[in-house]
Amino acid sequence: xxxxxxxxxxxxxxxxxxxxxxxxxxxxxxxxxxxxxxxxxxxxxxxxxxxxxxxxxxxxxxxxxxxxxxxxxxxxxxxxxxxxxxxxxxxxxxxxxxxxxxxxxxxxxxxxxxxxxxxxxxxxxxxxxxxxxxxxxxxxxxxxxxxxxxxxxxxxxxxxxxxxxxxxxxxxxxxxxxxxxxxxxxxxxxxxxxxxxxxxxxxxxxxxxxxxxxxxxxxxxxxxxxxxxxxxxxxxxxxxxxxxxxxxxxxxxxxxxxxxxxxxxxxxxxxxxxxxxxxxxxxxxxxxxxxxxxxxxxxxxxxxxxxxxxxxxxxxxxxxxxxxxxxxxxxxxxxxxxxxxxxxxxxxxxxxxxxxxxxxxxxxxxxxxxxxxxxxxxxxxxxxxxxxxxxxxxxxxxxxxxxxxxx
Amino acid sequence: xxxxxxxxxxxxxxxxxxxxxxxxxxxxxxxxxxxxxxxxxxxxxxxxxxxxxxxxxxxxxxxxxxxxxxxxxxxxxxxxxxx
Numbered sequence: 001x002x003x004x005x006x007x008x009x010x011x012x013x014x015x016x017x018x019x020x021x022x023x024x025x026x027x028x029x030x031x032x033x034x035x036x037x038x039x040x041x042x043x044x045x046x047x048x049x050x051x052x053x054x055x056x057x058x059x060x061x062x063x064x065x066x067x068x069x070x071x072x073x074x075x076x077x078x079x080x081x082x083x084x085x086x087x088x089x090x091x092x093x094x095x096x097x098x099x100x101x102x103x104x105x106x107x108x109x110x111x112x113x114x115x116x117x118x119x120x121x122x123x124x125x126x127x128x129x130x131x132x133x134x135x136x137x138x139x140x141x142x143x144x145x146x147x148x149x150x151x152x153x154x155x156x157x158x159x160x161x162x163x164x165x166x167x168x169x170x171x172x173x174x175x176x177x178x179x180x181x182x183x184x185x186x187x188x189x190x191x192x193x194x195x196x197x198x199x200x201x202x203x204x205x206x207x208x209x210x211x212x213x214x215x216x217x218x219x220x221x222x223x224x225x226x227x228x229x230x231x232x233x234x235x236x237x238x239x240x241x242x243x244x245x246x247x248x249x250x251x252x253x254x255x256x257x258x259x260x261x262x263x264x265x266x267x268x269x270x271x272x273x274x275x276x277x278x279x280x281x282x283x284x285x286x287x288x289x290x291x292x293x294x295x296x297x298x299x300x301x302x303x304x305x306x307x308x309x310x311x312x313x314x315x316x317x318x319x320x321x322x323x324x325x326x327x328x329x330x331x332x333x334x335x336x337x338x339x340x341x342x343x344x345x346x347x348x349x350x351x352x353x354x355x356x357x358x359x360x361x362x363x364x365x366x367x368x369x370x371x372x373x374x375x376x377x378x379x380x381x382x383x384x385x386x387x388x389x390x391x392x393x394x395x396x397x398x399x400x401x402x403x404x405x406x407x
Numbered sequence: 408x409x410x411x412x413x414x415x416x417x418x419x420x421x422x423x424x425x426x427x428x429x430x431x432x433x434x435x436x437x438x439x440x441x442x443x444x445x446x447x448x449x450x451x452x453x454x455x456x457x458x459x460x461x462x463x464x465x466x467x468x469x470x471x472x473x474x475x476x477x478x479x480x481x482x483x484x485x486x487x488x489x490x
Contacts, residue, residue: 127453
């Protein structure tokens with residue numbers, strides 16, 4: 001028999017808020033988290049625009065040994081995971097005794113790697129790097145750090161799938177719990193923010209250069225967009241079997257009912273209608289619902305002409321023209337490896353509080369976005385079921401469907 | 408650097424690096440236990456010694472160190488060799 005899979009905790013360390021309460025306020029107000037990071041210009045970037053979070057002070061929470069192997073992805077993920085575990089009423093003592101896994105999305109550690117390489121270049125001696133760098137440098141840095149801090153004893157793998165990493169982490173965790181292989185899993189996505197991390201992406205000319213209007217720079221689906229705005233932070237989503245959540249007596253935030261995935265198998269960076277269409281359809285089929293059951297779509301839309309256009313076509317083809325759609329990237333920028341997890345968390349906050357966060361800066365549709373129902377302003381709405389899309393370089397696609405929990 | 412300078416200097420960087428109160432660093436205290444060093448921490452001990460005193464102790468050097476007194480003796484000897 002298959003398990004039902006529910007969500008019992010979310011945590012956010014985002015450019016629109018440190019923690020759920022601040023994020024909820026920003027989502028309601030349509031508040032942008034984008035800034036001008038002037039050091040990017042000096043470094044050689046074309047665009048200085050980015051979402052920004054501070055490096056958190058972890059000294060009050062963690063020992064030196066626990067902190068020393070952490071750079072931004074792990075630091076940010078610790079903050080969001082701490083909040084999510086608290087909401088799910090899971091502490092280290094319980095986790096050490098009750099098998100719990102971690103599947104965390106992350107796809108770079110550029111800042112940490114470059115810091116390490118600079119040390120060797122400077123000192124010409126690897127013995128002087130120190131013991132923490134290796135654990136900062138590896139792409140599984142979030143998993144290594146969080147699994148040891150929280151004494152996790154279940155599945156322990158990092159998920160690297162470009163800008164769909166966070167979404168696939170939830171999807172893969174969902175499948176393991178559904179099949180009865182795990183009781184609960186810490187899922188999520190982390191994205192570093194530093195000049196080293198996004199330089200090569202900036203080099204593609206894909207970022208907005210609307211430096212004089214930072215809050216208006218990220219404008220998914222709008223005809224006047226000029227590119228995406230990179231961002232970062234971390235988001236954690238705790239998922240577990242319905243039986244486990246009910247037995248523990250914790251509040252259930254939603255139930256995952258569908259996970260669609262696909263690969264385009266074509267261009268390395270260009271999106272593709274067919275891949276997205278198949279991912280959306282697979283999620284719907286797996287959920288066993290028809291298109292009219294979806295009350296809200298949190299779009300992947302990053303504020304690029306081709307990407308937004310393909311997604312608008314796919315949404316229109318699979319779900320029709322009436323379903324409300326917004327891209328929270330209009331406020332957060334593109335949180336990349338984190339985005340799939342954060343956008344599930346943002347949507348859960350909307351579902352819990354009966355509103356749709358605005359797709360800010362949507363002023364004029366283009367030919368594709370005119371065919372779907374993009375919500376430009378805060379809207380009260382009872383959401384029973386939402387779909388969250390995430391697509392990434394290399395043509396990886398993920399669609400998650402989550403609904404309100406009814407026993 | 409005389410003995411007193413060595414004690415003051417090493418107390419400062421060891422307490423800072425390993426987050427131990429300076430008052431716990433006493434001549435007869437056990438270095439490994441006081442600083443709570445595991446095998447990885449010895450890598451960092453080498454780094455802070457090199458950064459602050461300009462020499463790089465070997466694994467062999469650490470084998471003979473039990474107390475901070477032993478450590479001060481090693482530092483004194485190494486500094487004298489490089490002087």
